[in-house]
Amino acid sequence: MNLSNNPLLWVTFLPLAGALLVALLPDARRSWIRWTAMAAALATFAASLWLLAGFDPSSGQMQMVIQVPWLRVAGISIDFALGVDGITLLMVLLTAFLVPLAMLSAWSGVRERVKGFMILFLLLETGLIGVFLALDLVLFYIFWEFTLVPMYFLIGLWGYSRRIYAALKFFIFTMFGSLLMLLAIIFMGLQAGTFNYTDLLAQRELFAGAQLWLFFAFALAFAIKVPMFPLHTWLPDAHVEAPTAGSVILAGIMLKMGAYGFLRYNLPLFPEATLRAAPWLAGLAVVGILYGAATAFAQKDAKRLVAYSSVSHLGFVMLGIFALTQQSVAGGVLQMVNHGLSTGALFLVVGMLYERRHTRDMAAYGGIWKVVPVLGALMLAVVLSSAALPGTNGFVGEFTILLGSFGAPALGTPWFAGLATVGVILAAVYLLHLYERLFLGPLTHEENRQMPDLNLREVLILVPILVMVFWIGLYPQPFLDLINPSVETLLQSVLPAAVAMH
């Protein structure tokens, strides 16, 4: 096995190499630092495209698997194992796509300690990609926990006024969930004699007796990360206090770690527990959709509104996952990507407004459409995509999820999907409300008259995202082609357990 030819290694460790390189540059050379970091992020994106090129979309199995024994803890080996399937691939592409854009958004916003910022950002990227690619549970846990540290510092060092509180809350909430998961991982390793994902999957009946507990331990970790109602309270604080680039990564990618964890670990490893828990988790998802939407509507702070909209949107993803039909899960995966793009873009736009006026209070804006038409037009597209207007990515994702979960046998009743549909309407309400408060109506504040419109850099950040928004909205087939075989494989390993149960 020639490892240097494997794009998985490159895509995982290029950001780390970039971080080390940046660390060697002198502090004062800010533009060197910025460009080196950007080069590393773009190289990672290129590597992720290389990964896409080498990927066989017709198979739903793990591909390009790397498996190297790493160490043994008292007789149980821990592997350095990476692999990719359609779901993973999309997540990696999303990460590699968003990181350079987020970095670009910090180009002028972050002036102090640029070096530390870029190092942490690249470390974070390695951690995130590792979470998606890891095929050994201990390795997964290591990447999973490792992402906490750079994000903690991004919030704590470059965040806004309540940053220390938000950073600590973020760290401790996430750690609370993952520690129980660690116990579950050790338990499974002891039962099966391995931590390798593929081997554990093949021998899942060895720990089937405890699967309700194990499911719970994993689900807690992931539900906090998603976040699912009522474990979401860390999210508004972390999102609001984080710097824009941090919010983009937090919403765009880190929340997906939770949903991805459910898909990769909970569903196939504990199928019976999944089926039992499905209505409950789908119920929480629906509550999250409605609660998130209602709370978002009540916000005065634009960034907080976007944060709560995440709670609502991720509810759709979770509903899709736990409806457990081919269509709903595929829609859920697509919606993970969509949310990353749309909400990422929303945070970027709100960040751009903040850079101009240094407030996120919606009342400080109003009628600025005439002053900043380019920003207004781009934001309108972003808002509509987030509100799932037909023709945008959000529509495809949410529609597929709802369609797939209406008749889902795992849920047994169309009520879940029915109530979730109300969430689609509510999303339109709060998002258009946001847009209206910011851009429409008469210009209420004189100081906004001088607001500069977007510069080229800012347009360059938003345009790639919007291209993806409309691509997925108008022609989602290539994405669904990537998703479907993997989802099929996944559900094949879950559903036989359903037959056994009924």
Place this chain on the structure above:
Amino acid sequence: MSINDFLAILPVLVVLVTGVLVMVADVFLPEGRKGIAALLSGLGLAAGLGAALAAVPSTGTAFAGMVVADGFSLFLDALFAAVGLVGIGLAYDYFKRMRLQRGEYYTLLLFSIGGMMLMGHANDLVMFFLALELLSIPLYILSGFFRARLASQEAALKYFLLGAFSSGFVLYGIAMVFGGTASINLEGIVAAVRDGSANLTFLLVGAALLVVGFAFKVSAVPFHAWTPDVYEGAPSPLTGFMSSATKAAGFAALIRLLLVVFPALGENLAPVVSGLAALTMIAGNLIALVQTNIKRLLAYSSIAHAGYLLIGLVAVNSSAAGDAVAAMLFYLVGYAIANLGAWSVVVAAEQAEGRGLELEDYSGLGRKYPWLGVAMLVFMLSFIGVPLTLGFWGKLYLFRVALESGLFGLAVIGIAASLVSAYYYLRVVVYMFFRDGEGVARRDVWLNLIAIGSAAAVVLMALVPGDLLQVAAQAVLRVP
């Protein structure tokens, strides 16, 4: 008595003889040249470390079965010598700065290290007591090394009184065990238990008293009351050394003793040790939450870590005994490295007259001294158990043992306690990086070397922990 008897405890002898040499040499050293004493001590410890690593000592019992040399004791010899070396590195610049550079510090430190090493070798209850006193008495004196400072005197007195008290427990326990089994030798005790001639009630009472006595040394709750005061009052370099090494010595004694008596008394003793573990984890971490002084914070942190280690001690009772001992040794090493590193930062930040020890004083320190700051961050993350640090593997290994032995409750308490600990360890990071302040730190080459070297060790060894795990796994006990 043959040459083999001496070879068996060669590292101990090297260290003790160096101690005597330093004491003599110190008399001839002029004021201001006391660094030579530090150098001599360092050389002696390096020789002891070399002897332990090269495994020169012959294995087996020696001195008529009073001491034993096996993988376990060799591992500990190496650990104590290494911790001692770092301890000298911590002390050298500090005492020069505090105008207290004296040779006897190093002599006493060496005697104490000798006692700790002997603890790992002890195979006889009287030997345990001898080792205990040899390691403790120099530490009582050293705690009061700042003769002019009230807190230091208080620390010494408190440590001495409670220490003497715990020695009493140990002695009484020894008497009880002797009464129950008519033997003070570990093999003899095992034999008496096996052939049924032992009085199990006396043995149980004796074992419980011994556990209490050594629980003082590892500062397990509720025998921890001395720890914060002594750690705060004693000179910082000594506290760093003490919190790493004394704990390991106490656990060495507990492991060997319990491994011997557990087969007979497991049912009775395991709940006691479990209770100690749970209490220590909970109380240590909870009280640490409200500390504002870095020395007290690290004192409670050291109590908390004793709690995690006690989980392993309970598991010594199970079929996973070998793994339990290996996990504890691994954890002790990981803790010692991170702990010494953290104390090197404390020593660097401490100002004259005991100022610079409040968390407030750490404001902005991490930004001003990025290397020191990043090192401290690594230590704190290792204490929490975040991956890519030795602390993570230590906890993984310990919790694995706990689950394997069916100690689910303790594992869950350990997890919850780790979560609580994240809050106070991160507070240190918050002060160092997220707040502005006027904190200053000493730039001493040895302190920087210890801080950065320990941080590098914590991270790099975490990438390839396999080797250390292997060494720890091989260092399991020769069960008599």
